Amino acid sequence: MPEPILTVAGVSKTYKNGPTALGTVDLTVNRGEIFALLGPNGAGKTTLISIICGIVTPSAGTVTVAGHDVTRDYKAARRAIGLVPQELATDQFESVLATVTFSRRLFGRSGHSDYIEQVLRDLSLWEKRHSKIKDLSGGMKRRVLIAKALAHEPQILFLDEPTAGVDVALRRDMWKLVHRLREQGATIILTTHYIEEAEEMADRVGVITGGKLLLVEEKNALMAKLGKRQMDLTLVEPMTAIPAALSDWPLTLEDEGHTLRYIFDAKAEDTGIPRLLERLAQQHIAFRDLETRKSSLEDIFVDLVGERA
Amino acid sequence: MNLHGIWAIYRFEMARFGRTIWTSLATPVITTTLYFIVFGAAIGSQMRGVDGISYGAFIVPGLMLLTIFSESIFNASLGIYMPKFTGTIYELLSAPLSPIETVLGYVGAAATKSMVIAMVIFATAHLFVDLHVAHPLLMLLYLLLVTASFALFGFCLGIWANGFEQLQIIPLLVVTPLTFLGGAFYSLDVLPEPWRTVTLFNPVAYLINGFRWTFFGQSDVSFALCVAVTLGFAALCLAAVVTIFRTGWRLKS
Numbered sequence: 026m027p028e029p030i031l032t033v034a035g036v037s038k039t040y041k042n043g044p045t046a047l048g049t050v051d052l053t054v055n056r057g058e059i060f061a062l063l064g065p066n067g068a069g070k071t072t073l074i075s076i077i078c079g080i081v082t083p084s085a086g087t088v089t090v091a092g093h094d095v096t097r098d099y100k101a102a103r104r105a106i107g108l109v110p111q112e113l114a115t116d117q118f119e120s121v122l123a124t125v126t127f128s129r130r131l132f133g134r135s136g137h138s139d140y141i142e143q144v145l146r147d148l149s150l151w152e153k154r155h156s157k158i159k160d161l162s163g164g165m166k167r168r169v170l171i172a173k174a175l176a177h178e179p180q181i182l183f184l185d186e187p188t189a190g191v192d193v194a195l196r197r198d199m200w201k202l203v204h205r206l207r208e209q210g211a212t213i214i215l216t217t218h219y220i221e222e223a224e225e226m227a228d229r230v231g232v233i234t235g236g237k238l239l240l241v242e243e244k245n246a247l248m249a250k251l252g253k254r255q256m257d258l259t260l261v262e263p264m265t266a267i268p269a270a271l272s273d274w275p276l277t278l279e280d281e282g283h284t285l286r287y288i289f290d291a292k293a294e295d296t297g298i299p300r301l302l303e304r305l306a307q308q309h310i311a312f313r314d315l316e317t318r319k320s321s322l323e324d325i326f327v328d329l330v331g332e333r334a
Numbered sequence: 335m336n337l338h339g340i341w342a343i344y345r346f347e348m349a350r351f352g353r354t355i356w357t358s359l360a361t362p363v364i365t366t367t368l369y370f371i372v373f374g375a376a377i378g379s380q381m382r383g384v385d386g387i388s389y390g391a392f393i394v395p396g397l398m399l400l401t402i403f404s405e406s407i408f409n410a411s412l413g414i415y416m417p418k419f420t421g422t423i424y425e426l427l428s429a430p431l432s433p434i435e436t437v438l439g440y441v442g443a444a445a446t447k448s449m450v451i452a453m454v455i456f457a458t459a460h461l462f463v464d465l466h467v468a469h470p471l472l473m474l475l476y477l478l479l480v481t482a483s484f485a486l487f488g489f490c491l492g493i494w495a496n497g498f499e500q501l502q503i504i505p506l507l508v509v510t511p512l513t514f515l516g517g518a519f520y521s522l523d524v525l526p527e528p529w530r531t532v533t534l535f536n537p538v539a540y541l542i543n544g545f546r547w548t549f550f551g552q553s554d555v556s557f558a559l560c561v562a563v564t565l566g567f568a569a570l571c572l573a574a575v576v577t578i579f580r581t582g583w584r585l586k587s
């Protein structure tokens with residue numbers, strides 16, 4: 026029986042002199058889950074996270090974290106939360122150890138703890154613990170922010186675009202770290218622009234755009250939906266209907282019969298393409314050009330919005 | 335009560351002061367010395383004392399407050415302005431800290447630093463004049479109250495400010511003139527009318543006179559009135575801080 030750790034109910038936000046950044050959002054995340062919020066720039070991801078963490082005041086709605094209302098019972102709720110912000114905001118003149126200890130204390134825990142050492146070691150920061158933050162590289166600074174967020178042993182960790190501006194190696198490390206944290210019992214909510222990242226990291230994915238949470242699905246179900254590719258064959262002779270000989274494939278005619286379109290599952294063992302091409306040759310259907318492409322995030326949004334409408 | 339949280343902010347602020355400790359301490363010593371050379375030795379020798387107090391001793395409380403005002407405002411305002419400026423405020427806003435706890439950390443640290451500087455000025459003054467404080471305990475309490483009030487005021491200023499120049503403009507255009515005009519270096523009794531009456535509308539005059547009373551047991555206006563005005567100012571600043579946090583003004587969108 027999944028136990029909800031985060032409940033967002035009817036939350037909306039309109040910034041003063043600004044747009045409606047968030048429509049009415051309802052969302053439940055269970056304990057131990059890795060949840061990805063997937064959406065383009067300006068979708069409202071940061072706004073939603075900021076409301077949960079107490080940085081932005083919602084225009085309406087309620088948020089409950091670990092059973093505590095984030096406004097009425099804000100202390101208990103916030104003790105359960107760790108936040109790694111999107112922007113690299115650090116105290117440049119502090120040492121790594123000092124700034125992480127500061128975070129732990131700020132959240133109401135004693136600064137003397139072996140836990141801090143463990144976190145710094147996990148993030149490969151222990152050797153750098155006496156370095157000033159200003160002397161670290163950007164990727165290292167992001168790790169420091171993660172260490173700060175973990176310092177008070179939160180139950181739920183928010184990572185706002187953890188891999189923005191991070192190289193491939195560090196990105197891999199980050200993904201490993203997220204999975205390790207989950208093994209230790211943490212719940213993780215992250216935002217990303219990239220389908221691949223949501224796919225790599227998450228158990229469930231919420232797709233958000235224009236302040237609306239369009240859908241929330243198990244990753245596998247979503248990937249089945251999203252992981253489609255499309256192949257377009259530009260025909261020499263336009264067709265009016267699809268020949269019966271090709272009825273094994275879900276084909277459509279586009280562009281007034283000039284294009285034969287085949288949508289297939291990129292992940293499937295057998296895409297059916299070789300057989301399709303063979304059959305076309307047998308039927309003497311000639312084509313001038315062949316193009317395949319992956320559905321982009323934009324396509325998916327268009328599809329999803331279309332489905333809803 | 336999140337004592338660890340208050341302690342974290344307090345330590346952080348004290349560490350910031352620690353990085354500039356020598357300039358922080360040398361500045362008041364040099365300034366005080368200059369004031370004593372100018373007002374104490376050069377001009378002071380021409381001035382008769384006030385009610386039997388030598389002019390050099392008379393200006394010590396005003397001199398201390400002049401520095402205290404600007405130090406308390408500067409340190410508390412910078413303390414909260416910097417996180418706003420660098421973006422690290424996110425952590426403060428998402429921490430399990432009540433407004434009072436946050437303020438205790440910042441204002442406590444700023445007040446501590448001001449108290450230390452006040453004591454440095456006090457000690458420096460001893461090099462130049464004979465000083466006997468009539469009510470030492472009251473003097474310390476009064477100093478603490480004034481320091482805390484101005485730190486609260488500075489805290490509001492730091493939240494309000496949208497740029498570094500705004501941080502400096504209020505102390506420069508409001509607090510320093512009011513301090514000079516509030517009798518930091520003269521007795522209100524030497525002022526001709528209507529200036530004496532006008533000065534009685536300057537709240538800083540009461541702060542200075544109240545503090546001077548703790549030194550010499552006498553002042554231009556009644557000590558009770560001075561304490562009342564000082565407490566009133568402290569209450570006003572506290573109310574402002576509480577309101578700011580309650581509404582999230584300039585802190586949360």
Ligand SMILES: Nc1ncnc2c1ncn2[C@@H]1O[C@H](COP(=O)(O)OP(=O)(O)OP(=O)(O)O)[C@@H](O)[C@H]1O
Nearest residue numbers: 040043044046065066067068069070071072073587
């Ligand atoms: N403080 C603010 N005042 C006014 N408008 C804001 C503020 N913060 C965000 N917005 C607006 O709210 C909308 C949602 O922004 P938000 O930062 O939540 O998006 P996001 O999904 O995090 O985008 P990104 O992927 O670029 O980080 C945007 O239109 C943005 O311009």
Ligand SMILES: [Mg+2]
Nearest residue numbers: 070071111185
């Ligand atoms: Mg964002």
